[in-house]
Amino acid sequence: MNENKPHNADAIDDKEARYKARMQRKKAVIDESxxxxxxxxxxxxxxxxxxxxxxxxxxxxxxxxxxxxxxVGVVQFIKGSYSxxxxxxxxRFDEVEYYVMGEGFTWETQDKTRxxxxxxxxWAQAKTLLENDxxxxxxxxxxxxxxxxxxxxxxxxxxxxxxxxxxxxxxITGRGAPQALIDVADTVTEMQVIKHAYQAGIKAQKGVEL
Amino acid sequence: MNENKPHNADAIDDKEARYKARMQRKKAVIDESxxxxxxxxxxxxxxxxxxxxxxxxxxxxxxxxxxxxxxVGVVQFIKGSYSxxxxxxxxRFDEVEYYVMGEGFTWETQDKTRxxxxxxxxWAQAKTLLENDxxxxxxxxxxxxxxxxxxxxxxxxxxxxxxxxxxxxxxITGRGAPQALIDVADTVTEMQVIKHAYQAGIKAQKGVEL
Numbered sequence: 001m002n003e004n005k006p007h008n009a010d011a012i013d014d015k016e017a018r019y020k021a022r023m024q025r026k027k028a029v030i031d032e033s034x035x036x037x038x039x040x041x042x043x044x045x046x047x048x049x050x051x052x053x054x055x056x057x058x059x060x061x062x063x064x065x066x067x068x069x070x071x072v073g074v075v076q077f078i079k080g081s082y083s084x085x086x087x088x089x090x091x092r093f094d095e096v097e098y099y100v101m102g103e104g105f106t107w108e109t110q111d112k113t114r115x116x117x118x119x120x121x122x123w124a125q126a127k128t129l130l131e132n133d134x135x136x137x138x139x140x141x142x143x144x145x146x147x148x149x150x151x152x153x154x155x156x157x158x159x160x161x162x163x164x165x166x167x168x169x170x171x172i173t174g175r176g177a178p179q180a181l182i183d184v185a186d187t188v189t190e191m192q193v194i195k196h197a198y199q200a201g202i203k204a205q206k207g208v209e210l
Numbered sequence: 211m212n213e214n215k216p217h218n219a220d221a222i223d224d225k226e227a228r229y230k231a232r233m234q235r236k237k238a239v240i241d242e243s244x245x246x247x248x249x250x251x252x253x254x255x256x257x258x259x260x261x262x263x264x265x266x267x268x269x270x271x272x273x274x275x276x277x278x279x280x281x282v283g284v285v286q287f288i289k290g291s292y293s294x295x296x297x298x299x300x301x302r303f304d305e306v307e308y309y310v311m312g313e314g315f316t317w318e319t320q321d322k323t324r325x326x327x328x329x330x331x332x333w334a335q336a337k338t339l340l341e342n343d344x345x346x347x348x349x350x351x352x353x354x355x356x357x358x359x360x361x362x363x364x365x366x367x368x369x370x371x372x373x374x375x376x377x378x379x380x381x382i383t384g385r386g387a388p389q390a391l392i393d394v395a396d397t398v399t400e401m402q403v404i405k406h407a408y409q410a411g412i413k414a415q416k417g418v419e420l
Contacts (some may be wrong), residue, residue, distance in 0.1 A: 019322050043407050044330035047263055052255065056270030057263035064266065065271050066249070067299030086270070089277030112229050188404035189261035197253050197396040 042136075042168040043186045044161055048144060048177035051191030058139040058171045059086045066095055067170075072138035073097040073129035077122050077152075077174075078142040097135070099125040119151030126160070133165035144174025147181070154178055216239035235255035252346075252378040254371055258354060261401030268349040268381045269296045273312045275379075276305055283307045283339035287332050287362075287384070288352035307345070309335040329361030336370070343375035354384025357391070364388055 045061075047054040058074075065072050076087070090096045100154070101122035129138045143169060146152040158180060161170055172181065182188050255271075257264040272282050281303060286297070300306045311332035333356070339348045356362045368390060372381055382391065392398050 016322060045262065046404075048404075049402070051401075052397055053257055053263060053267035053270075053401070056274065057267035058270065058272075059273050060263075060266030060269030063269050063299045064295035067295030067297065081310075085274035085277030087277065089273045112226060177343045182404065185405060186407040187262055189263045190402045190404050191261075192259070192400045192402055193262070194256075194258075194392065194398035194400050195395060196257075 018067070041166050042164070042170070044184065045169070045171045046144075046177050046181060046185040046188045047171065047173045047191065048175055048182075048188065049160070049190035049192050050175050051193045052196070053191050054173040054175070055086075055141050057189075058141055058173050060136060061169075061171055062090060062096065062139060065137040066093060068076070069095075071095050071097075071134050072137045072139070073135045074099065074139045074141065075122050075126045075129065075142045075143075076100045077119060077146045097129065100162065116151050119146045119149075122146070122150045123156070127156075130160045130164045130168070130170065133168065135165075136167060136168060138164075138170045140172045142174040143172050144177045144181075146174075147178055148174075148176045154180055157181065158184055237282070251376050252374070252380070254381070254394065255381045256354075256387050256391060256395040256398045257381065257383045257401065258385055258392075258398065259400035259402050260385050261403045262406070263416075264383040264399050265296075265324070265351050267399075268351055268383050269300070270379055271347060271379075272300060272306065272308045272349060275347040276303060279305075281305050281344050282347045282349070283336075283342070283345045284309065284349045284351065285332050285336045285353075286310045286337065286351045287329060287356045307339065325359070326361050329356045329359075332356070333362045337366075340374045340378070340380065342369045344379065345375075348374075348378060348380045350380065353382050354387045354391075356384075357388055358384075358386045364390055365420060367391065368394055386398040 006063065015063075045200065047057050062074060072090075074096060076099070078101065087098060087100060093099050099122065101118045110165050126138070126140050126143070129135050143152065143157065147154055158170075162168060162179075162184060172185075178187070241367045257267050258407075272284060275282050280302075284300065284306060286309070288311065297308060297310060301308050309332065336348070336350050336353070339345050353362065353367065357364055357367065366383075371382075371391075372394060374380060382395075387398070
């Protein structure tokens with residue numbers, strides 16, 4: 001037995017080799033799926049489900065796009081108590097067009113006519129963004145809620161999304177995404193609640209709804 | 211019949227009243243659950259699952275926190291090809307401490323020793339942030355991957371998360387969150403893939419991975 005080599009060195013070498021082989025196979029699979037994806041165009045992403053993180057994910061993509069010097073448009077269809085942080089932050093940037101629907105959550109305003117008017121105005125803004133090829137990313141935050149209550153017509157949304165500029169990305173958030181929207185989207189993620197802080201009795205924090 | 215009142219006005223009034231009552235019940239339920247949540251402390255949020263939006267959700271929370279003038283710390287445990295946008299963007303801000311683990315995805319470096327060294331260095335940074343009560347939000351991006359490969363010890367993470375400053379929020383992202391981490395987290399969301407653009411043959415876009 002070689003004094004300079006620990007008695008389990010062969011086993012370690014073997015393990016390292018297997019690790020490397022496994023990682024190489026993994027890389028090959030991923031590289032192949034990326035290579036297959038050869039359509040160079042903007043993506044329509046839908047973030048739905050009841051779990052936390054839908055809107056913040058959309059806002060993270062705004063940050064990413066700004067990091068690449070892109071122009072971004074945001075329309076918030078529901079002005080929640082927690083969205084003020086993002087609004088305060090992203091309004092600082094000239095590259096961001098930011099529009100917030102005037103009213104709060106529908107169950108806070110409790111006035112359907114006013115809700116519909118506010119949603120229609122927000123959708124008019126969204127449509128303008130979806131027609132502007134200078135805008136690389138459009139985030140339509142909580143649009144699914146407006147669709148669910150039929151404050152905005154689904155057909156209009158589908159048409160506007162499908163006829164938007166070729167390289168423009170669009171992110172649509174909110175629970176209960178309609179199937180027709182899922183059908184036309186490229187990527188759809190459902191956020192599922194595994195656990196929620198409210199259930200654990202933790203008070204919502206100023207600014208950071210986690 | 212009153213000439214000034216459309217013949218279906220009563221039906222409309224009735225529908226509006228039912229709508230209002232439904233929204234009031236909804237508001238009552240939500241207000242109550244918020245009122246029950248009376249523990250004023252920072253939240254530990256875990257974002258896991260295979261779907262898109264985990265990291266971007268964490269970065270959206272960074273934007274939200276910055277909008278409220280908070281100090282933020284970010285550690286990226288896996289330097290992905292797509293994370294350069296966020297890094298370029300958030301490094302602009304003095305309120306953000308940003309640390310990126312030196313290496314790429316494990317299946318791209320294919321060198322376990324180097325991966326472990328890089329992960330250990332990243333975790334040392336994370337621990338410093340988790341001990342600093344001037345930092346209101348700590349994002350540990352893709353830490354779950356480092357845990358899965360056992361590059362970082364789960365016990366150390368649990369201990370550091372549980373003994374962090376009382377008002378500090380921590381967001382941990384990455385697929386395959388270990389059960390012990392889910393157990394200590396306050397809010398856990400699982401991102402599920404309903405559809406992915408790669409499947410539809412769309413090329414990954416510079417800067418915006420949707």
